[in-house]
Amino acid sequence: MTQERDVLEVDVLYVGGGIASLSSALHLSNLVKAHNEQAAATGAKRLDELTIAVIDKGFSPGAHGISGAVMAPGPLKDLVPDFVEKGAPLEGEVKKESIFFLTKKRKLKAPFAPPPLNNHGNYVVSMSRLNQWMADLLEKNGVDLFWEFAGVEVLYDEGKVIGVRTGDKGIDAKGEKKPNYEPGTDIHAGVTVFGEGSRGNLTKELIAHLGLDQGANPPAFEVGVKEVWELPEPRLQPGEVVHTLGYPLKRDTFGGGFIYGMKDNMVSVGQLVSLDYSDPYLDPHREFQKFKLHPMLAALLSGGKLVQYGAKTVPVGGLYSIPQLSFPGGLIIGDAGNLFNSQKIKGIDLAIRSGMLAARTIFDGLVTDDLSETTLARYAKAVGESAEVKDLRKVRNFHQGMTKGLYLGMSKAVLQFLLGGRDINDRLDSKPDWRHMKRVTEKYGTASPSKEAIGEIDFDGKLTFDKETDVYYSGATHEEAQPPHLKVPDLNICYGKCTEYYHNPCSRFCPAGVYEMTTDEATGQRTLQINFSNCVHCKTCDIKDPFENIQWVPPEGGGGPKYTVM
Amino acid sequence: MNIAVCVKQVTDTEATAKLEPSSWRLDRSVTCILNPYDEYAVEEALRIKEAHGGEVTVVCMGPENATDAVRKALAMGADSAVLVSDPALAGSDAQATAYVLAEALKTFSWDLVLFGLRSTDGETGCVPGAVAEKLGVPLLSALSKVDIQGTTLTVHRETDEGYVAYECPAPAVLSVIKGINEPRYPSMKGIMSAKKKPLDIKDVGALGLDTTQVGLESAKTRVLSARSPEPRKAGVKVEDDGSGAEKIADFLTGAKLV
Ligand SMILES: Cc1cc2nc3c(=O)[nH]c(=O)nc-3n(C[C@H](O)[C@H](O)[C@H](O)COP(=O)(O)OP(=O)(O)OC[C@H]3O[C@@H](n4cnc5c(N)ncnc54)[C@H](O)[C@@H]3O)c2cc1C
Ligand code: SF4
Numbered sequence: 001m002t003q004e005r006d007v008l009e010v011d012v013l014y015v016g017g018g019i020a021s022l023s024s025a026l027h028l029s030n031l032v033k034a035h036n037e038q039a040a041a042t043g044a045k046r047l048d049e050l051t052i053a054v055i056d057k058g059f060s061p062g063a064h065g066i067s068g069a070v071m072a073p074g075p076l077k078d079l080v081p082d083f084v085e086k087g088a089p090l091e092g093e094v095k096k097e098s099i100f101f102l103t104k105k106r107k108l109k110a111p112f113a114p115p116p117l118n119n120h121g122n123y124v125v126s127m128s129r130l131n132q133w134m135a136d137l138l139e140k141n142g143v144d145l146f147w148e149f150a151g152v153e154v155l156y157d158e159g160k161v162i163g164v165r166t167g168d169k170g171i172d173a174k175g176e177k178k179p180n181y182e183p184g185t186d187i188h189a190g191v192t193v194f195g196e197g198s199r200g201n202l203t204k205e206l207i208a209h210l211g212l213d214q215g216a217n218p219p220a221f222e223v224g225v226k227e228v229w230e231l232p233e234p235r236l237q238p239g240e241v242v243h244t245l246g247y248p249l250k251r252d253t254f255g256g257g258f259i260y261g262m263k264d265n266m267v268s269v270g271q272l273v274s275l276d277y278s279d280p281y282l283d284p285h286r287e288f289q290k291f292k293l294h295p296m297l298a299a300l301l302s303g304g305k306l307v308q309y310g311a312k313t314v315p316v317g318g319l320y321s322i323p324q325l326s327f328p329g330g331l332i333i334g335d336a337g338n339l340f341n342s343q344k345i346k347g348i349d350l351a352i353r354s355g356m357l358a359a360r361t362i363f364d365g366l367v368t369d370d371l372s373e374t375t376l377a378r379y380a381k382a383v384g385e386s387a388e389v390k391d392l393r394k395v396r397n398f399h400q401g402m403t404k405g406l407y408l409g410m411s412k413a414v415l416q417f418l419l420g421g422r423d424i425n426d427r428l429d430s431k432p433d434w435r436h437m438k439r440v441t442e443k444y445g446t447a448s449p450s451k452e453a454i455g456e457i458d459f460d461g462k463l464t465f466d467k468e469t470d471v472y473y474s475g476a477t478h479e480e481a482q483p484p485h486l487k488v489p490d491l492n493i494c495y496g497k498c499t500e501y502y503h504n505p506c507s508r509f510c511p512a513g514v515y516e517m518t519t520d521e522a523t524g525q526r527t528l529q530i531n532f533s534n535c536v537h538c539k540t541c542d543i544k545d546p547f548e549n550i551q552w553v554p555p556e557g558g559g560g561p562k563y564t565v566m
Numbered sequence: 567m568n569i570a571v572c573v574k575q576v577t578d579t580e581a582t583a584k585l586e587p588s589s590w591r592l593d594r595s596v597t598c599i600l601n602p603y604d605e606y607a608v609e610e611a612l613r614i615k616e617a618h619g620g621e622v623t624v625v626c627m628g629p630e631n632a633t634d635a636v637r638k639a640l641a642m643g644a645d646s647a648v649l650v651s652d653p654a655l656a657g658s659d660a661q662a663t664a665y666v667l668a669e670a671l672k673t674f675s676w677d678l679v680l681f682g683l684r685s686t687d688g689e690t691g692c693v694p695g696a697v698a699e700k701l702g703v704p705l706l707s708a709l710s711k712v713d714i715q716g717t718t719l720t721v722h723r724e725t726d727e728g729y730v731a732y733e734c735p736a737p738a739v740l741s742v743i744k745g746i747n748e749p750r751y752p753s754m755k756g757i758m759s760a761k762k763k764p765l766d767i768k769d770v771g772a773l774g775l776d777t778t779q780v781g782l783e784s785a786k787t788r789v790l791s792a793r794s795p796e797p798r799k800a801g802v803k804v805e806d807d808g809s810g811a812e813k814i815a816d817f818l819t820g821a822k823l824v
Contacts, residue, residue, distance in 0.1 A: 008755065059597070169751045179747075521805065522807065
């Protein structure tokens with residue numbers, strides 16, 4: 001109802017309330033608290049009335065938190081040493097772990113988990129639950145948490161980032177103001193930390209604007225599609241971990257499945273598919289449904305109940321895809337900075353570690369009253385020297401090695417493992433995911449591939465579900481009276497070249513059925529229908545559209561999935 | 567004109583509802599929100615305050631974490647809040663809830679009490695009426711419009727045929743329907759200032775409540791059984807190529823619906 005834009009001044013602003021930002025804000029508030037307590041004793045300068053704010057587009061803590069997940073606990077232990085006693089929501093410690101190579105009907109067990117996938121001593125966690133728990137700790141520390149607020153624009157002063165503008169609310173589908181129109185707020189901050197997760201919309205803009213990716217490889221992504229099930233009886237120990245390779249993915253597609261045991265007879269099952277695939281008919285949601293048809297999974301899930309569905313991308317470009325992580329006025333942490341170990345499938349530890357290092361750097365700057373570019377640059381250096389990122393060095397070409405598909409990739413990966421991450425000619429180049437897609441005729445040798453060739457299946461509504469049903473279980477909703485947040489600037493491409501070359505792959509790569517090409521039978525007129533309310537904010541379309549003709553922008557704050565156990 | 571708005575924290579309408587099999591009580595460990603109907607009541611209260619002055623006080627009965635719903639109402643612009651929270655109140659039915667709210671309302675002065683039409687979880691819609699009865703003031707329910715001149719209210723009460731206009735003096739209890747207004751969004755500044763607004767948490771003792779009238783044991787209604795609705799089945803899609811009407815008619819006769 002306010003018509004004027006508010007300006008909010010804060011000391012430190014976190015954009016995105018995922019594990020990276022929450023850990024960082026927690027660490028920073030802890031450091032400040034300890035400092036002030038000490039200052040009271042020694043008479044040193046206090047850091048009084050410091051405002052630390054976190055904004056997130058999700059409806060509530062953890063609503064957009066989705067992961068596997070097996071967490072390496074090292075960084076969390078450093079952040080909250082007594083996390084077990086403090087009731088961190090751990091599903092179970094990993095004590096049993098196996099890895100299988102699947103064919104359609106059979107499974108081949110690896111005699112032991114290869115070292116990168118050795119998870120003993122790690123914990124199975126749910127990202128949504130861990131984020132909720134973290135948010136509670138932050139509330140107690142007096143950090144200001146703003147859910148339902150999306151960052152839509154980076155605010156600059158000359159070349160320096162001075163904050164972020166949040167999205168307007170109360171704009172109808174035609175772009176007109178509704179009676180409850182509320183303009184976004186300009187949040188001005190001493191330091192702005194970008195923790196937007198994989199393919200952050202502002203981070204993307206920021207990197208381009210400041211040229212932070214100069215000399216870096218383009219980022220690369222996988223999309224993870226996942227369901228949590230409740231089983232009728234205990235069939236998998238909480239904390240038990242199973243990884244799979246092979247079926248149902250075709251040989252030239254890289255990816256793998258996971259099954260993690262949770263508490264209360266729940267299991268997390270999912271599959272990651274590398275977005276550098278070439279098949280325009282590939283549908284990651286369908287491939288995941290097929291994964292569940294494997295006898296091993298069908299038996300595990302039989303009689304069980306779907307509880308929740310979700311999908312999200314992960315950045316797998318590795319060491320060479322990491323942009324410059326500090327810049328005048330701010331820092332990038334977690335997945336937003338492509339800090340992810342694709343060989344170990346681990347990002348939570350890196351997110352917490354980078355968040356903590358960012359907090360330390362900012363704290364030092366606050367104490368010395370020097371938040372200059374030079375001070376902030378110490379963060380990037382510290383990240384490079386952390387054990388988690390040194391680990392990335394060893395696997396720095398893993399994903400690029402895998403882009404040739406599983407079998408070729410595997411041998412390269414083995415080689416890399418033996419050579420400690422070095423490939424023959426050290427740095428493998430890579431092209432962005434969207435450029436890997438092949439034309440239908442090139443891929444299938446025909447312009448009308450058969451259902452069998454594509455690998456389509458019918459969903460039975462018991463073990464396998466269509467996108468519509470799954471989206472229902474993600475809790476995704478958006479205020480319907482708003483402009484679509486998926487921007488397709490040139491529809492002529494959709495009806496022209498994209499139809500001709502790729503048969504509109506957006507209707508398949510989107511795991512939420514947002515894109516639908518409809519044809520009016522009478523006139524033959526085709527329309528791209530965008531069911532934006534279904535969107536689970538995975539960002540696949542922003543990455544994989546072969547013409548880079550889809551741009552994901554944040555919808556009105558509060559929209560999107562409502563995850564609670566993902 | 568001082569206004570009290572009664573609000574409830576409910577489980578998210580998007581979340582899959584789960585019942586505890588022993589008591590058939592709703593599992594409230596899922597995402598909780600301010601009852602959507604109550605947002606209209608809060609908005610209406612704020613509009614009245616903006617036009618006529620006065621204070622808006624939020625009144626809520628609920629578990630301790632219901633502070634989230636209360637804070638939302640404060641972030642929208644209400645001035646202060648009373649939350650009645652006590653383990654002894656768990657399982658209270660509509661009657662008991664009305665008793666508790668009425669007792670809380672007796673502790674301060676107001677000209678109007680506003681409610682949402684009903685809660686999205688309990689769906690009884692009985693509480694506003696019962697509270698009016700206990701307070702001995704008129705009830706005006708299901709309102710789509712509220713006008714105030716001095717201390718006289720002119721309201722529209724929605725019915726199946728249209729609306730009935732009523733005139734009534736304050737004090738009164740009002741319940742409002744969806745669509746009476748567009749509830750405002752809490753602004754960031756609103757959220758920050760809500761943290762500093764007075765929120766008085768009272769237990770059964772502080773309000774001097776009669777514990778034989780509250781809680782699951784004293785409930786005058788009993789849930790005997792409950793079950794989940796049948797899962798949604800995919801519908802039949804009729805493509806209109808000119809014969810759409812015919813196809814729908816065929817479908818309906820086929821299903822013996824016409
Ligand atoms: C299927 C899957 C399986 C995985 N398995 C594992 C595993 O087993 N082990 C492991 O360690 N890691 C795993 N990961 C990776 C791990 O989940 C991530 O590395 C981690 O979540 C990164 O945390 P983050 O805080 O950087 O980003 P996120 O968790 O993505 O959080 C970012 C937050 O920012 C919000 N946001 C984004 N943009 C904006 C904006 N403009 N305005 C406001 N808010 C915004 C988002 O809504 C989100 O809440 C997995 C990931 C996936 C998808
Ligand atoms: S529209 Fe894009 S971001 Fe949304 S679910 Fe589909 S692919 Fe993911």
